[in-house]
Amino acid sequence: MNFKGTLPTLILEALAQQPNHGYRIAQQIKERSQGVLNFKEGTLYPALHRLENEGHVESHEDIENGRPRRYYRITRSGRKTLTKDRAEWLQLSQAVTTILGEA
């Protein structure tokens, strides 16, 4: 399903649960949407970089199984943005549901 523009919000939501690395974030989004949101994983990292540049997430490198791995964590500004995005999305989806429900 095409969900262009909502990927940053979904990433913030995944990170609000717990800090994680890129692969796990992608799998978490797919699992929680029961496979409906099957996005291309190559676009996940540019979205993470953008969120990091905007100060919504921060990252640090850690070693896991002898391999360096970058972990991401949501910041206070990221939580604020997530709350705002969640409210906007609920409002939008309710409006669309109302219109489509009328048909």
Next chain:
Amino acid sequence: MSAFDCWLREATRRLSKDSAATVRSEIRDHYESALEAARTGCRPASEAERVAIAALGDPAAANREYRRVLLTSFEAGALREGNAEARVFCSPYIKWPIRAIPVALVIAAVAIFFNGAWALASDLFAGGIAIGFLFVAPFFPVYTPARGRAFRVLKWIVVLATIALVFRAGDRNWIWLLPSCLWPMIWTEWTRMSIRRKLPVARWPKQLYL
């Protein structure tokens, strides 16, 4: 070259060396995690590789997204050149001769004014003030994004006011010079704007504030 290496080469096209290294490291880690997950699910190696690459998607699309958030080779070059220029500009041997140029222009303007060539004197005076403003800019205490924005607005007001003064009603014959004079400034401003969006403020060199 494996299919994964081809994917990486396409995804890192036109990115700076550092950006490309970041992309290679994070995508390789992601790819290896996907392979491990596929092996746990008892998929054959070739099938696991095919699925992992397909999950990454179109490398050209990823490259477009990466170029929006990471420095390109052009931008990294512009940043390096800017840093080198700033070092030369602030070096003790160049600093004072460069500062003398606008002062010399203003003194010449005053001298010419008293000789009666008022139009030329006002052009030289405006040029001296504008050049002086731009030359002393690196020494201003502009080190926060808000001050940087205020400085850039002021800079463009000074530049446009100087242009308006120099190319006033009678001097329109030389107006064709304007694009060639302004183009480098506009191009530099555009490049710096793009870099500002990509670099966290903590990593901004002085030139990005100006």
